[in-house]
Amino acid sequence: MNIIISRELSIPIYMQITQQIREAIFNGELPAGYRLLPERKLAEQLGVNRSTVLNAYVELKSEGLIESFVGKGTVVLPLNSADAPAASTQLPGYSTPPWRQLFSERSFSAGDPLIRDLLSLSKRNDSISFSVALPDPGPKLTVKLREQLQLLMQEKSDSLWKHTATEGIHSLREAICMWMEKRGIHAAAEEVLILSGSQQGIDLLTRVFIDPGDIIFVEEPSYFSAMQSFRSAGARLMGIPADTDGQMRLDILESMLAKYHPKLIYVLPTFQNPSGLVMNQDVRERLLELAYRYKTIIVEDDPYCDLRYSGHHVPPIHAMDRHDHVIYLSTFSKLIGSGLRMGWLSAPKSVIRQLAIAKQMADLHTSTLSQFLMERMIRSGLLEEHLNDMRNRYHRRKQLMVAALHKYEVPGMTWQEPEGGVFIWCRMPAGLNANELMLRAADRGVDYLPGNPFFAQVPQTAYVRLNFSCAEEDSIDEGIRRFVLAVHDTMDARRYHQTGNRTEGLDPII
């Protein structure tokens, strides 16, 4: 077979190899039993690192398409039962099912697992991570949580392990209303649904609101994981662009509203993922007014509201809403830890009811212990105390990253300093491919997320999302140094490609 790789594509090379071998297996070009080239040999032929081929083979193995046998090498497995050799442990004539052909269409429609693949790539060495936005709550929190858990075990004893209502424990729902008051939101406990993490909120909204073909407006860029969920239900995503200050273009929004009548407008107005920016109060008000006028719903995803380090609090759109047009999502995962699996959603009662029916089918209810623990953290004031500590630490990390970005300046790279949240969003110098950069950064020992999965329509490879909340303080400067070195590596390689005598990015191979 011919494997053709292109270094100009936005797809990492190991994935290009994976895709082409996979296709050759599916179309019968590589039949069951076919022996693939050893990794080292294929790597030589393709002029790539051995680890790149290794990655491709690992991927194909995990898909059940190939397998390595001692003494025999790596061979193609039978695709479906008709071709299966009768192994000694199997009854003659029978074989394992052709799983891939049994999976639903929906299970393939979520989009490509690019980010997961890229992350697994970056986990191989002692790299400095600016990629995943997991919280780093600090050692003091552990002590607080332990104390509260002790008290809980004394007070609640066996009710910690019991069933709760699908909507959540009522007293926790009340405590969350108190918490939302600080953000300017007035809601009743019955307007709150407890979630097993805010990802579940996205998932339930997808189930309850999205029929195939429904249109959803998102900011451009927007949170890729939410877009992935919407897409998996067959939604059509349309991105609303921003002006040069990162503010949503309301003129474009309005003309698109008039034309497309979306089911939902999904926004992250505060310290957006990925841009880190805040939507102005004025834009929020006008966006809400447009939602009223065009009778559409706003889904406001607000995980970072409490992480402001400078400037003034801008109330959530939900707080301004007088006609119940906003469904509000938030989470404790970004404050305490993802392990807790606790988020919430605030919406009118009739919406909560429909979402609760969907939640009942999804997981019955959220972990009882997590619910009780979070209630105690809010009511005791410990969550607020912890937040002050966390904000100080995150603020320092942000300042360190900003300082490093100034210190190792890249000509042509632009970014805006955020007032809170956990991201800095960089636009790379013209012509630099952020996915290629990703691989070079991995070589240099630093990882981040490339910007393209954050775009709803045409992927833009000019952006990079840097997270500053997870890396240790004393590694941030070094991480940015490595990142900037990788930028230079990539620009140098590009010049080589442009001036060299190789066929531009096309390497035909046996």
Added chain:
Amino acid sequence: MNIIISRELSIPIYMQITQQIREAIFNGELPAGYRLLPERKLAEQLGVNRSTVLNAYVELKSEGLIESFVGKGTVVLPLNSADAPAASTQLPGYSTPPWRQLFSERSFSAGDPLIRDLLSLSKRNDSISFSVALPDPGPKLTVKLREQLQLLMQEKSDSLWKHTATEGIHSLREAICMWMEKRGIHAAAEEVLILSGSQQGIDLLTRVFIDPGDIIFVEEPSYFSAMQSFRSAGARLMGIPADTDGQMRLDILESMLAKYHPKLIYVLPTFQNPSGLVMNQDVRERLLELAYRYKTIIVEDDPYCDLRYSGHHVPPIHAMDRHDHVIYLSTFSKLIGSGLRMGWLSAPKSVIRQLAIAKQMADLHTSTLSQFLMERMIRSGLLEEHLNDMRNRYHRRKQLMVAALHKYEVPGMTWQEPEGGVFIWCRMPAGLNANELMLRAADRGVDYLPGNPFFAQVPQTAYVRLNFSCAEEDSIDEGIRRFVLAVHDTMDARRYHQTGNRTEGLDPII
């Protein structure tokens, strides 16, 4: 409007009232602002209890269709924004969105919330409950869990709150393999997916395998909650009947396999929900053989495997499978408590991988603390110890229920004594409607589940599912006494209907 109620229908009367008022609101017969009759008055007109009408109004309120105002009574709310009155807190011209019209088709396709409605009905008094199959693990377990949690807090400290892999913590997956060994199943950790409760397993299987129109075979009867999930994805369910011993009719299965090529066969072979019966080893083997021959997948749902009180262990179908045709689901919810939200699934690696992608979209991963705690419970041997205790208590409760059913014998009612699990499944005397019985049982202060939602195709109203694991030992005899009284009430009322001079079940009312 005319409200017509029928006492012969399988639908409780309050739901009949709800449905008709709802329809009248939707078709405009009852416009916004229309004042409904006071509960007492409507109850008089219909010749029903006031609480029946109260229930109907509560339902309609929760759907956002009506509202009660002091001094004004109960009025119909505006259905959609165009009709909405401008309340003083609202901007002129705007109103709340017509939510019901925005919900997806899928969100209505799960089937009716009958059971939820019936349960809320039964929760109003101090009734003895034979309905929901929640575990009653006993006081000793609480102490064990507390000790393990203490140890966990010392050992794991802050990792209790951190992110885990979507597939689950690897050492827990290994511990679950050890646990499955006791059941005769040999699996590797990579063939195990940790679930946030086994309901999530059903949900993920639905996402990954079901396209609209796919056919799923289920036992007749089968677990209604699984059927509800399958239906919500547009699956077509077909029930495979049982012979008089409760064993699946394999001859019928085979002819249906040849004709319909189902995507999955969903079975609960051990202490089935609702029948409490066990599929013979011979039937299991032949079922598996048919799955091989017709290249279809068996989903084996096995929550009650460890709850055997007499007779011999029959290995799960998964344990007999030599060609990876079985996806196996189980849970700790029935042993420890639903609050933990922990179940697992065992399947070939390629299936685990696809399910993990779906799980990532559903809730990222399962509660970290629940995972660590469960691992400790298995590895320390405490789970096994607890199970012995639990089996003793459940066994006693089963014996008490069996004794009471003999003592208060109902002529014509038949049932089979189960060797384990938590259910006794009763076939009622000919002509007795189990849903009507349900309401009369609620009046007598006992609740159970009616059998009809457990049938995939034609609902059968002749069955009743009694759960014996939740009620206190000293209340079981009294509960069965009340149940049998309700049976007599219903039979008496039926005779009245048949011999009385009222129009048979039809009561036209203004």
